Amino acid sequence: MSTAPTPRPKPSEDADRARRARQRRDAWARRGPLLPAVLFLVVFTQLPFAATLVISFWEWNALRPGQGGFTGFDNYREVFGDPDLRASVLTTIWLTAGAVLVSLVLGLVAALLLDRRFPGRALVRTFFITPFLIVPVAAALLWKHALYNPEYGLLNGTLTWLWSLFGSADPPQPDWITRWPLASVTVCLIWQWTPFMMLILLAGLQSRDTEVAEAARVDGANAWQIFRHLTLPHLRPYLELAALLGSIYIVQNFDAVFTITSGGLGTANLPYTIYRTFYQGHDYGLASAAGVVVVLGAVVIATLALRLVSTLLREEQR
């Protein structure tokens, strides 16, 4: 620091105070650049959550002005008592778990394939990334109308074509969304999220030490043994990270549910239900209580994710 006007000769207390002042100034100089970002986040993310928490304990329906007041845990009782809301908690779990697990497995297969050298590898990697780079609403519309449509969607079109190859004019033509509503939404999400999993797992594969695997190969280990005992343990933190981050994003999914089924046929997940409760039902208290439930669920996943990220961070700094 350039400004240090305290006279040196005076020892003890004065110098001590000056040093402490300098340290404080230095600490604030370090903190300064950080403050705008922290303040911004507190105002625009923490305050709304705090407000949601407060509103969740009130009866507040915009369609019934004048009524209302503090109701304690009534809204929460309603969240867990109302079959629709309870169903949407379950739907959220199924949707998230299904999409995350399947895309994780497919992403692992894709990453293993892309980890090898072959002609056109960069191009194939680009193919894999593409689904992730379609605007989610556009992807959902694409699946709903261009692929699942029972009359002229690509899926039933392909069935017609395959059956005609064998001379049959009577191919099965299922109405995909009506028959398997939740699976239809999940498949669209799997398509979009497999690239995400693949990218993280591929980075994990490429960070591993090839010499160990080489030594194992020389010692006579086969490909499966190397995968099982070397690659998979090394990939574990990456698999966990991909699963947790994927869960955090997919648990919040709104676009696919809203677009493909409009929350019908038992596909309404919590984000959709919150949206409907507040935007169409105008029940602000209930929507807030459901919001708090989502946050609590997310906190559980997030705690695990944060612990994992901090482990990876420590390894990086080692």
Added chain:
Amino acid sequence: MKSSATGRARGTAGGPGFLRRHTNALWGLAAWAMGLFFLLPAAWMVLTSFHSETDAATNPPSVAAELTVDGYREFFGASTGASPWPTLANSAIAAVASTGLVLALAIPAAYALAVRPVRRSSDVLFFFLSTKMLPAVAGLLPVYLAARHFGLLDNIWLLAVLYTAMNLPIAVWMMRSFLAEIPVSILEAAAIDGAGLLTVFRSVIIPLAAPGIAATSLICFIFSWNEMLFARVLTGVRAATAPVFLTGFVTSQGLFLAQLCAAAVAVSLPVLAAGFAAQDRLVQGLSLGAVK
């Protein structure tokens, strides 16, 4: 297959032989097959967008039908006069403005976390991360009520500010990992030369971290461009964004598949361009800098 064989040989130093070469070719084929399978829906979308409505709605599909740009012409309002340009412009404003604001906040913050770290900097980092992990939908209602109270509904700048809050944690984490790569000696040399903080930023940090800043911007741009829930709830006629336009687009009955695919392609193009440009840094952004 020759390049694959030599490449493999270089990688494994030995293990030649006919069988091994063929195994590699098979793995390569499997990778191609799976990659094409994942590309197929997107490729179908592009192909259909260039078909006429009649050819788009056949069963079995007419793959080799004649190509036309009618779908795009319709999407841009040839017959209805409903132009998507205002919504595309809104999306661009929200995405670009929020990306600029994110960088203005995130680069100094990352400096305070990576270069001259504050005390307990990892706690601060995790505070940033934790805000990203809470579902945004839970804060939507208070934001809506506040926006209505202050007369900010249907205002694109409100979306820009909210997208900034959504992307700031990601940007801080990414920028932290990029700034941490700058050698401390360079920064110390600048400090000894008496350069002030702004000079250090302008002449040392920003040029050195330029690729990282570019990657961060592209990822923030993608997330802002894609966002639909907040845009739908908080905008009406004037400030609607492209994803909101897409959801309202499918109202007509009858043949619309080519037009729909054209719309999906047109709205996704900026994201595809940004994503392919940021391809090598994509994973670092998506994993919040935890994976490189």
